Amino acid sequence: MPDSYNPQEIEKKWQHKWAEDKLYEVSEDSTIPKWYALTMFPYTSGDLHIGHWYAMAPSDVHARFKRMHGYNVLHPMGFDAFGLPAENAAIKHGIHPYKWTMQNVDNMRRQLKSIGAIYDWSREVITCQPDYYKWTQWFFLKLYDNGLAYRGKAPVNWCPKCQTVLANEQVIGNGLCERCEEAVNRRDLEQWFFRITRYADELIEFNDIEWPERIKTMQRNWVGKSFGCEISFALDHPGIEEKEIRVFTTRPDTTFGVTFMVLAPEHPLVTRLTSTEKKAEVEAYIAKSRRLTDIERLSIEKEKDGIFIGTYVTNRLNGEKVPIWIADYVLLGYGTGAVMAVPAHDERDFAFARKYNLPIRVVISPPDWNDKELEEAYIEAGKMVNSGQFDGLSNEEGREAVADYLKEKEWGGRSVSYKLRDWLISRQRYWGAPIPMVYCDSCGVVPVPEEDLPVLLPEDAEFKPTGESPLKYNEKFVNATCPKCNGEAKRETDTMDTFMCSSWYFLRYTSPNSDRAAFDESRMRYWMPVDLYTGGAEHAVMHLLYARFFIKALRDIGLVEFGEPFTRLFNQGIIIANKQKMSKSRGNVVNPDAYVSELGADSVRIYLMFVAPWEHGGEWNDSGISGISRWLNRLWKLVLEEYQPKEGAGNENRQKVWQRIIHQTIKKVTEDLEKMRFNTMIAALMELTNNLAKTKEDGSIGRNDWDESMKTLLLLLAPSAPHITEELWQRTGRAYSIHNQPWPSWDRELAKDEEITLIVQVNGKLRDRIEVPASITDDEAKTLVLDRHRVKSYIEGKQLAQIIYVPGRLINLVVK
RNA sequence: GCCGGGGUGGCGGAACUGGCAGACGCAGCGGACUUAAAAUCCGCCGGAGUAAUCCUUGUGGGUUCGAGUCCCACCCCCGGCACCA
Numbered sequence: 001m002p003d004s005y006n007p008q009e010i011e012k013k014w015q016h017k018w019a020e021d022k023l024y025e026v027s028e029d030s031t032i033p034k035w036y037a038l039t040m041f042p043y044t045s046g047d048l049h050i051g052h053w054y055a056m057a058p059s060d061v062h063a064r065f066k067r068m069h070g071y072n073v074l075h076p077m078g079f080d081a082f083g084l085p086a087e088n089a090a091i092k093h094g095i096h097p098y099k100w101t102m103q104n105v106d107n108m109r110r111q112l113k114s115i116g117a118i119y120d121w122s123r124e125v126i127t128c129q130p131d132y133y134k135w136t137q138w139f140f141l142k143l144y145d146n147g148l149a150y151r152g153k154a155p156v157n158w159c160p161k162c163q164t165v166l167a168n169e170q171v172i173g174n175g176l177c178e179r180c181e182e183a184v185n186r187r188d189l190e191q192w193f194f195r196i197t198r199y200a201d202e203l204i205e206f207n208d209i210e211w212p213e214r215i216k217t218m219q220r221n222w223v224g225k226s227f228g229c230e231i232s233f234a235l236d237h238p239g240i241e242e243k244e245i246r247v248f249t250t251r252p253d254t255t256f257g258v259t260f261m262v263l264a265p266e267h268p269l270v271t272r273l274t275s276t277e278k279k280a281e282v283e284a285y286i287a288k289s290r291r292l293t294d295i296e297r298l299s300i301e302k303e304k305d306g307i308f309i310g311t312y313v314t315n316r317l318n319g320e321k322v323p324i325w326i327a328d329y330v331l332l333g334y335g336t337g338a339v340m341a342v343p344a345h346d347e348r349d350f351a352f353a354r355k356y357n358l359p360i361r362v363v364i365s366p367p368d369w370n371d372k373e374l375e376e377a378y379i380e381a382g383k384m385v386n387s388g389q390f391d392g393l394s395n396e397e398g399r400e401a402v403a404d405y406l407k408e409k410e411w412g413g414r415s416v417s418y419k420l421r422d423w424l425i426s427r428q429r430y431w432g433a434p435i436p437m438v439y440c441d442s443c444g445v446v447p448v449p450e451e452d453l454p455v456l457l458p459e460d461a462e463f464k465p466t467g468e469s470p471l472k473y474n475e476k477f478v479n480a481t482c483p484k485c486n487g488e489a490k491r492e493t494d495t496m497d498t499f500m501c502s503s504w505y506f507l508r509y510t511s512p513n514s515d516r517a518a519f520d521e522s523r524m525r526y527w528m529p530v531d532l533y534t535g536g537a538e539h540a541v542m543h544l545l546y547a548r549f550f551i552k553a554l555r556d557i558g559l560v561e562f563g564e565p566f567t568r569l570f571n572q573g574i575i576i577a578n579k580q581k582m583s584k585s586r587g588n589v590v591n592p593d594a595y596v597s598e599l600g601a602d603s604v605r606i607y608l609m610f611v612a613p614w615e616h617g618g619e620w621n622d623s624g625i626s627g628i629s630r631w632l633n634r635l636w637k638l639v640l641e642e643y644q645p646k647e648g649a650g651n652e653n654r655q656k657v658w659q660r661i662i663h664q665t666i667k668k669v670t671e672d673l674e675k676m677r678f679n680t681m682i683a684a685l686m687e688l689t690n691n692l693a694k695t696k697e698d699g700s701i702g703r704n705d706w707d708e709s710m711k712t713l714l715l716l717l718a719p720s721a722p723h724i725t726e727e728l729w730q731r732t733g734r735a736y737s738i739h740n741q742p743w744p745s746w747d748r749e750l751a752k753d754e755e756i757t758l759i760v761q762v763n764g765k766l767r768d769r770i771e772v773p774a775s776i777t778d779d780e781a782k783t784l785v786l787d788r789h790r791v792k793s794y795i796e797g798k799q800l801a802q803i804i805y806v807p808g809r810l811i812n813l814v815v816k
Numbered sequence: 817g818c819c820g821g822g823g824u825g826g827c828g829g830a831a832c833u834g835g836c837a838g839a840c841g842c843a844g845c846g847g848a849c850u851u852a853a854a855a856u857c858c859g860c861c862g863g864a865g866u867a868a869u870c871c872u873u874g875u876g877g878g879u880u881c882g883a884g885u886c887c888c889a890c891c892c893c894c895g896g897c898a899c900c901a
Contacts (some may be wrong), residue, residue, distance in 0.1 A: 683840035757883040
């Protein structure tokens, strides 16, 4: 009797041995085809929860599978280590962010090691360490040198609780802070931006990359490209230089229906254009919109309101005077911050016009329209009316004709607008990479020279809940000499958005210890781009968009030769518990450590793969994982307990059947792994185990075939359960290590079914099944079927109208 | 509201290209072993019916010899976006 399966013991043993032997150390042999399999690195929150495992374990299985196929696999791991929680911990518990972060890293690294993955820890990357953020700063300078980083005053998203600026992408729902869910409001601040908008058009193309449609759609929506016209409305106001107000519209065909214009309350012309008698009212309205949080202001429930400012513009197309209003539903940041209102053909304008009794003029005729007043805005297609020389055109034709006409008259013309804003990277915080810039009274804004990098974070900063960066009050940090004139200068005290750190970490993994450059060029050329990037879909419009932008920028700067960092993207689903998303506040967070120490990492890995399709996500369930543990225990005994072939074992027929099962399983497991269908891959291995358990009982195959079965079963399971397979591989006397073995191949001929179950239907209903040779011909099948007793009783006395025969599958008799 | 993905036993989920619905596992039930329990092993396990058989993939229609799979309409769930002019 062999000893029983003891995962604690063997997992520890093999993890130790693999590390000692550097089994998973990545070679830099560029003659071998490479496979770069990247899993999104975790934020250093403190504990690895089961959701992390769900991201890491199946991707490790896939990487191991590739490794067994002979690829040189880079499957690295590291830590996204800058960010707010570290600083909040500093304020709350008086622990330095560096210390807090590195403690978390140590704990999480320990947990990550327990997964038993092929991470090569000599390549670990931690973004908060100076040898990493030095290069983050270096990239900032590169972007700056190439005109992609600039400073500007801008109304920014401000979270009063976190006391920091947020990127648009970090504002969730109806204007809430992504991190603390506090209502976000607006502030005008001098900030650093990256010109991501320069790449807007390229970012909505996804050439030669294999990404989920869902993510591509989300990015396209986020970039929000829309085609339309800019139209100039004539302005003639005493004392005002500007002679026009331009609007952006996607519906130039409705320009004759304009009955008012609406400006954003913050629009620079508003105060100057407001008539004296309206001044008080308008100022009150502007003050109110500033006070309102974005949630209130953008709430859909909120009725649209506004104020007439007492002045007019002229619609050049028909010469009409158009009153100017302001309303907070018009956003300064989109288009020109001014809209032409066409109440007849826009729902918002319609509601607004109804509320303030403004005229509603139909210019696109609804079907069967007879000059009636509209009940609601008509936004569909139709013929143009009340539109001068354009009357009678379809609105599609009109769109083009009006655009041409505007162009010809120089009153505007075709234009494109985007929702995407430039990427705001300044954070008023300590725990980030300092922006390497200084301000000099005589030289202005001066970049820190490359050779002076990194600009180190001072260790002695004081953390107080004031909301301002501790750097601002650290004199040693702030006071600097100007690199140009050697005079006194002040250092920039803002740090960079952490998405900057994660926009290039995948480059660093290719040569993590390079101290002369952000990455070694030849290594980067060999490994990049990432072949398979896996992680959660929550990064669709932040990390993934920024990283794409970043690589495109580096390409244009000449640092890399490709434009897309991640050739294939795959998003796993989420693991829930008790029908709910896991969260600390619900107290339903599953900690993997307990399961690992009780049932073993192999069971946890397999359970996570088996519970549901990976992209789908699944529910954590204690009895579910014990089922996996039972299976591994059965496997243990199956492999180790002696096999006794019975008399006459392994006759030709039985041998063929056995071989077919083995080859079909290899095929199924291989194909499922290629498609990352881990759940059905595991099911196929369970089926094989069950089949072999029966075989063992009846002893019907020869000893060599049994050995071959064990070998194949272990190899197929090796990526999924690296520890138990290594142990069993050793105990059955095979050479170390199973993880250096080639993946088994299958033979198409041997996998083919020799006998099939022919399904017999009468009028589409299942009536009989017959075991027949797979090679059965059309005629043989028909003759056979018509002679069957069961079949006869269904067709007796009826006329046989048609026989449908699907080779290898079924025969359907159609009778009347 | 718009975009994307779904709806299959008590549960998680299988099902090639339109061809046996329910693989695999969990839970449950019955049995063996045990003084007993746990563990393990064997058997059953969508519903109705003694049975033949009939019904069954969110709902209603359609195409087809044949529909979980294709088409139309609707209902519900999840994710994303949401005054973007």
